[in-house]
Amino acid sequence: MEYPKRFANLPVATWPRLRGLLDAVQPGGDPINMTIGDPKHAMPPFLAEAMTAQMAGFGSYPNNDGAPALLDAISRWLARRYGVTVTANEIMSLNGTREGLYNASMALCPEVKNGQRPVILTPNPFYQVYAVAALSVGAEPVYLPATADTGHLPDFDAVPADVLDRTAIAYICSPANPQGAVATEDYWRNLIALAEKHDFKIFADECYSEIYRGRAPVGALQVAQAMGADPERVVIFHSLSKRSNLAGLRSGFCASGPKNIAAIRALRAYAGAPLPGPIQAVSALVWDDEDHVTASRALYAEKFDIADRILGHVPGYTSPEAGFFLWLPVPDGEQAALTLWAKTGVRTLPGAYLSRDVSGFNPGAGFIRVALCGPKSDVERGLTRLRDTVYQ
Template identity: 50%
Template sequence: MLINERLDRLGENPFTRLNALLAPITPRANERPVLLSVGEPQHAPPAFLAETITANGDLWNRYPPVTGTDEYRLAVTQWLTRRYRLKPGALDPARHALILCGTKEGLYLATQLAVPQVETGRKPVVLLPNPFYLVYRGAAAMAGAEIQPMPATRATGFLPDFDAIPPATLERTSLAFLCSPANPQGAVAGLDYLKRAILLAREYDFILVVDECYSEIWDKAPPVGALEACQALGDGFANVLVFHSLSKRSNAAGLRCGFVTGDEKLLARFQTFRSFGAAQVPMPLQAGAAALWREETHVEANRALYRSKFDIAERILGGRHGFYRPQGGFFLWLEVGDSEAAARRLWQEAAIKALPGNYIGVPDESGHNPGDGFLRVALVHDDATLTGALERLAQVL
């Protein structure tokens, strides 16, 4: 019964809501439908991924280690050290890297691990940016936590303001989510911002979960990371878990292979927790994933393709609908007035699906949903498809 009660708190999946919203509508446009609603990479992964998996085909009959293979953990810690300019030896592959069957699984399980039934004698709190990736809310609801949304609006630089959370709420907080670059706004947390969030987590003894899955899709400069902030503070990785994925970086969403790093004590408990029920990544896939983490040329090429999409969007939408060029990620966060009405018009008149912003947000204490009035538009298609779709979108809006 408890599980069913918590399921009732989840709310409807935003894509289920979108499909229901558009189901009665038959597009009038004679154009091919284009889905700009889902952030699914459309670029091809590098050819060596399939070659590496095939070359390791003799491992399909082996049970994968719950921690990930030694090769995989070494590859990710070496990548983290290079990418975030960490001191040699700061990360131990055996203690600071745990493989995940996609970070969606990891984000959910980390919340179940972190949230107790009672925090300081009262119901525990999970902080999440608002708008948010749907797993943050779902994980918090299924853990039985009180959800405390943190508005991430233009006024806050599209990042949550941790300093606005009352101390009484922070004392009950078990876990806080942060996404940088942010989904959907593309804002990037700076080093000082991350240091402040980490210090707050340590002061009030909650876990700061930093979702950096879009870290390698950036426009002008590589985003700093939470591990860099920990290094700058000089106190190790306590109270911090950082999640990374190959889905966006390497266009390998179907590989279902990511990892979590950070606080070694938390990772040890996480490893034990996963060993009882989480899916493991087959060893040939781990070999392919390790090869992806070791190679950067394909990532640079991928980033260049996304920059081209930013250029297209800026040319077509610049100066309209609150357009700004995101610092990272591959979404536009457009101001359109009535989000649902705009989504219906786009589907009916242009055969384009875009996600109403209020579907990935919740009302705050004043009743305002910070996603109201916005559309999330995913820039994932090839240049020709995207150009035609954005031209139709601009014409309709």
């Protein structure tokens, strides 16, 4: 039996790869998991009661595009947060943003761009669904290094013009996973101008936008509307997973121009799984509440202060602007993660597992990613063990 070859060269996925590295080794202390970005702060206090009130809705098929109450709540949130005007026909609810980040490529990437195979640009390191989406639509994935030299965001100006002319989609994550870098207004303006010039779409993964220190990150749609750019130029993706500590709810949305959203909705009508009705109803309430978001952001700020105190002296340490990860320099990410687990029980993620080798260079190989999602006591104990093991 023949199987498709388009995924044959995929590396082992991140989490099976990590289990293969660490699970055969006994932890050297009580385990502290600092790998996955799984928020552990309190959920919104009204959630349980609100969900109970909606239980009967599980007996009905849900709205494919998003219930009007949910789309209205998202529209209000976008207006409060970014000062943008987005109508209901420019939003679609998602079963978490991974679904949307994948299916938006399926719906919007053309088979041919300027008579050639299309290109999908991806930061490197990156959220792995970007690459799988590119392969699924037959595009050529082009990985752009996001290193200290580029401010931990891809340098789109360095992409040759002939590649930009073949580009159909450019993925970008801001605040960045894993580095926590934030795209400035000038950065967005430059990228949007490039997209207008070379006629490609920007997929802005903004799932970490509400976890920041200091100033709230500017958004892609915010800048695009201010520029008067084509409303179909940018597709933004947001989620309740990080913002509201509801990773298991699988609730997010994408927003763009009405033509893009119509195409994404049409594909969902054939091949997607809409968000269950009760979850849509509860999500509307969550998007309308900011108190729990403010409280959670304050907790992350305290944990980053702990990180700065413990690791501030480490050469190359950078305190991130946003998100909840540390991107820590080490000689070898795999070896550091293995040593740390074997000696202390602290579980971290090698940076190479989030990156691709390009011309013999993997921009994540000299890093480990550390998630600050657990209680402050675990963060302090884990980072102290890490410092005393990796940086002594």
